[in-house]
Amino acid sequence: MESFSLILAIVVVTALAFDFTNGFHDTANAMATTISTGALKPKVAVAMSAALNLVGAFLSVEVANTISKGLVDEAGIRPEVIFAALVGAILWNLLTWLVGLPSSSSHALMGGLIGATIASAGTGAVHGDVLVTKVMLPAVAAPVVAGVAALVATRLSYTIGGTSDGRAAEKGHRIGQIASAGLVSLAHGTNDAQKTMGIITLALVAGGAVAPGSNPPTWVILSAGLAIALGTYIGGWRIIRTMGKGLTDLQPQQGFAAQTSAAAAILASSHLGFSLSTTHVVSGSVMGAGLGRKGGVVRWSTAGRMAVAWVLTLPAAALVGAGAEAVTGLGDWGTALVAVFLIASSAAIWKISRRQVVDHTNVNGTGEPAGVVTQAIAAVAPPPAAPAAEAPATEPATPLADAPVLTGGLTVTIPAPASAPVIDIDPTPTATPAAPPAAAV
Numbered sequence: 141m142e143s144f145s146l147i148l149a150i151v152v153v154t155a156l157a158f159d160f161t162n163g164f165h166d167t168a169n170a171m172a173t174t175i176s177t178g179a180l181k182p183k184v185a186v187a188m189s190a191a192l193n194l195v196g197a198f199l200s201v202e203v204a205n206t207i208s209k210g211l212v213d214e215a216g217i218r219p220e221v222i223f224a225a226l227v228g229a230i231l232w233n234l235l236t237w238l239v240g241l242p243s244s245s246s247h248a249l250m251g252g253l254i255g256a257t258i259a260s261a262g263t264g265a266v267h268g269d270v271l272v273t274k275v276m277l278p279a280v281a282a283p284v285v286a287g288v289a290a291l292v293a294t295r296l297s298y299t300i301g302g303t304s305d306g307r308a309a310e311k312g313h314r315i316g317q318i319a320s321a322g323l324v325s326l327a328h329g330t331n332d333a334q335k336t337m338g339i340i341t342l343a344l345v346a347g348g349a350v351a352p353g354s355n356p357p358t359w360v361i362l363s364a365g366l367a368i369a370l371g372t373y374i375g376g377w378r379i380i381r382t383m384g385k386g387l388t389d390l391q392p393q394q395g396f397a398a399q400t401s402a403a404a405a406i407l408a409s410s411h412l413g414f415s416l417s418t419t420h421v422v423s424g425s426v427m428g429a430g431l432g433r434k435g436g437v438v439r440w441s442t443a444g445r446m447a448v449a450w451v452l453t454l455p456a457a458a459l460v461g462a463g464a465e466a467v468t469g470l471g472d473w474g475t476a477l478v479a480v481f482l483i484a485s486s487a488a489i490w491k492i493s494r495r496q497v498v499d500h501t502n503v504n505g506t507g508e509p510a511g512v513v514t515q516a517i518a519a520v521a522p523p524p525a526a527p528a529a530e531a532p533a534t535e536p537a538t539p540l541a542d543a544p545v546l547t548g549g550l551t552v553t554i555p556a557p558a559s560a561p562v563i564d565i566d567p568t569p570t571a572t573p574a575a576p577p578a579a580a581v
Contacts, residue, residue, distance in 0.1 A: 154226045161245070165233050165243075167189060169324060172380045182377075186375040193328055197329045197365030199326075202334070225249070227464040242449075244420060248453050286401050290398045323400070329368060336364040336367065344357075375500065377499050397429050
């Protein structure tokens with residue numbers, strides 16, 4: 141095994157901590173629709189996803205090589221730079237998990253690495269062409285492609301299955317959804333676990349433990365796969381709720397179409413070495429599936445918040461990474477200070493999350509609240525008029541002579557003095573007679 145310094149060991153442990161947060165942050169990508177449609181029970185779903193994430197970690201190293209060899213210059217990058225990048229990525233993952241927003245762990249890692257590298261070695265150390273072609277363009281294109289594919293697949297599914305038995309078709313789609321969810325989990329391990337492999341390999345190169353241009357060692361692949369599998373099993377229930385219930389209400393046909401489309405896009409990008417955001421892909425496919433069903437809707441208020449988080453992810457993580465790098469540059473005490481800040485911030489976020497716990501018992505319990513526009517309209521709209529039958533009865537005028545009184549739906553004549561009021565002992569409100577009362581005979 142490679143020779144380790146203390147800072148290199150700290151970087152490896154921090155990278156595995158990021159991989160863990162990546163796992164529970166992105167569990168929703170594979171299993172949110174499966175859980176929301178009832179195809180699998182929540183704990184069974186996350187256990188299955190965890191196992192397949194571990195298997196997927198061993199299928200390819202193309203994405204890992206994109207990060208360790210292509211995005212930034214290996215020469216001149218210190219292990220402290222990698223540590224600062226991971227701090228930015230972890231904190232952004234935890235903050236977005238706290239508010240239940242499915243942002244991109246991949247872009248958080250990219251942003252942290254870019255910010256820390258620029259703070260350490262300048263803009264020239266970042267390969268702009270790789271950033272554009274293998275990170276930025278896939279980030280824009282992937283959700284669109286997956287969304288269109290899911291929309292078409294959903295409409296085909298309803299068209300082809302329109303004449304089949306309802307129960308049989310639903311059961312078949314649930315089985316297909318389980319299979320497609322497994323494929324997404326496998327693809328997630330293939331794509332996202334490799335990012336941690338790449339960052340650890342880059343740190344090993346920066347620390348002189350392995351030669352430049354090396355592929356991830358076997359122990360790096362295994363540890364990264366185990367970390368992301370453990371995080372997946374823990375389950376990011378807050379984000380699962382948003383992805384499964386917050387964007388749209390899915391039926392098994394839609395869930396099957398969404399996950400199949402997402403899995404195809406992720407596996408294709410992993411083969412090409414694109415550092416794709418599985419969150420972007422799955423979110424796009426879920427929205428496409430929501431629009432593909434007749435009468436289906438997408439909650440655009442939720443989609444809008446997600447889009448804002450997507451736009452902010454890379455620059456926000458870059459700023460934190462750059463700030464952390466500036467502090468670690470002060471020496472060992474600076475690195476220790478950043479480590480304490482990371483631990484304290486993570487603990488504070490966890491404590492805040494305990495105020496309103498979301499877990500496997502209530503992940504499907506609450507839908508997305510009404511949007512701001514809907515709430516504003518409801519606040520200013522006049523209340524509906526009360527039905528005539530429920531209108532309060534007015535106090536009857538004092539009759540001048542004996543008059544018929546409506547009591548319990550029957551008309552009776554009660555003799556009364558001209559000055560005495562008429563008292564209706566029936567609590568049921570009475571309607572005013574259409575014609576003037578006739579004099580008693």
